[in-house]
Amino acid sequence: MGIKIRNLNFAYSETPILRNINLDVNDGEFVGIVGPTGSGKTTFALCLNGIIPHLIKGKFSGDVEVSGKNTKSFEVFDLAKSIGLIFQDPDSQIFSITVEDEIAFGLENMGLEKNEIKRRVDGVLNALKIKDLKEKETFALSQGQKQKVCMASVLAMDPEILVLDEPTSQLDFRGTKEVYRILKDMNKKGKTIIVIEHKVEWLLKYADRILVLDRGNFVLNGKPSEVFRNPKLEKIGIEIPKAFRIEKFLKKSGIKVDFEKLVRV
Amino acid sequence: MLRYKDGRSLFHKLDSRTKFFFFFSTLSLFSTNILYLSSIFVFTLFVFLANRLSFQDIKGFSKFFIIFSILLVIFQGFFYPFGKTHLLSGFPITFEGIAFGFAISLRLFTILFSLAILMLTTKQKHLLESLGNFLPKDLAFSLTTAFRFIPIFEEETKTIIISQESRGLKKRGPRRLTFYFPVIVPLFTKALERAKNLAMSVETRGFGKAKTRYNLKMKTNDWIIVLGTLIFGVLCFWLFII
Incomplete structure (x- = not known):
C-alpha cells in the first residue's frame, strides 16, 4: 500500500511545475521533503490528496495511488480517510469559533455518530496534550496552539498517511520540538508521515528518508545521513546540517569522525 | 460584532x-x-x-x-x-x-x-445547521464562515496600515483620499489567497459529502x-x- 507515484507531471499553465516524478513511499515511513522555494513542494503535496487534479485544474498526467486508491478516480472526500494534509498557514485553515467544533468538523463530514465524534475529539486532544484548549475560542490561540489544532483536526479523522506542509514555519524551537515529538509518536503507532520542511536539522534528527526536490523532480532520495552529506546539496540551495559541516571540516584536517549517532534520535 | x-x-x-x-x-x-x-x-x-x-x-x-x-x-x-x-x-x-x-x-x-x-x-455551528434548512448548504457555510474571519481582517488591516505607514504613507494631508489604496490591495490579495487555502483545507476534511450532520431536536x-x-x-x- 502506501503511496505509489508513476510518471507524474503537472503544470498550472505552461511552465511545468512537477516533471516526471516516480516515487514509492512504504507504510510506516517517516519521509522528509526538502527543496528550495518554488521547487514544487506544495504542489506535490496537493497532488497526494487529490486536490490536484480535482480542485485545481492544470495539465496533469501520470498516476498517483494512495493506499491503493488512484487519485484520478477517487474524490478528495474519499481520499481524506486515507491521507490527511495539513497546510502551512493555520489561520487560513481554522474557521470554527471553538476548538472542539473545529476538530469535529471532519468527523461530522464523515457521518459519524455523535458519541463517536465526542470520543475521537477527546482522544486526539489527549494525544496532542491540548485538552485544556477544548472549549477555547480559536482566534484567541497562539500560533503554536493553532498549529496543533490544525493537526488535531486532521488526526481526528485517523488517516493512515499524514502530509504536513512546513508545519513549523511559524513556530519557535520549543514549538517545533513539540510538533516533531508528536509526529514521531504517530509514526511509532504506524502512521506514515511526510513532512515538507526547511529546518534540515529536524529532519536529520527524525526522518527515515529524505527526498530533495529541485525544479520539479526528486534529485536525491535516500537516508538522511547520505543525502545530507551530499555535496550537491549546497548547489541546489539547501543548507547542510551543522554536524555534517563540522564533520567535513574535520575530515579535511585529517580527523575521521562519524557524527551520525550524535544527531539521530 | x-x-x-x-x-x-x-x-x-x-x-x-x-x-x-x-x-x-x-x-x-x-x-x-x-x-x-x-x-x-x-x-x-x-x-x-x-x-x-x-x-x-x-x-x-x-x-x-x-x-x-x-x-x-x-x-x-x-x-x-x-x-x-x-x-x-x-x-x-x-x-x-x-x-x-x-x-x-x-x-x-x-x-x-x-x-x-x-x-x-x-453557536456558529447551530446557526449553520438551521440556515441549512432555508439555504443551500454551501451558501450557509460561506455565510457563517465569513463571520469568523472578521476579527482576522481587522487584525490584518491594522498590520498593513502600520507597515505602509512605516514606509512613509501619510494619513493626513492633501493625498488623504489615496491613503486606502495601498491598504486595500494587499488586504484583498491576502483574502483571496486565504479563501483558496480555506477551500482546500475544508475539502481535505471531507466537506460536501456529509451524510448525517448535527442532531436537531x-x-x-x-x-x-x-x-x-x-x-x-x-x-x-x-x-x-x-
Missing part, C-alpha cells in the same frame, strides 16, 4: 430553528402602527433582557442605529408626503411625518434586538416559545391592526 456569547439562559438552550422563528416573527413588517410596533419592541426588549444579554453587547451597533433613527425622524418630519398637521407655522414639519419616522426607527431597533438575541445566543421549551410568539403576534395584529 454580534458574536456568540456563552451563557445558560433559556434562549441559549433552545433549538436554533425556534430562534429563527422568533427572529422572523418579530420583524413586524405588516404595519407602521405605532402601538403595534411598540408592543413588539417591548416584547423583544423583554426577551433580550430576560436572557441576561446586556446593552454592552450591541454597543457598536446601537450608536449607528441611534444616529440613523434621529436622522430618520427629522427627514420624515420634513418630507413625509401624507403629512397634514403642521407643528410649526411656516415650517414644513408634520406630526404624521415624525410619527412615521419614529415607527420606522422602532422597527429598526426591534430588528436590532431580535438579531442580537439570535446571534448572541446561538425540538424540545418542549421550543414549542412553548414558538406558540407564545405566535399567540403574541396574532394578538398584536388583532388588537392594533384589524
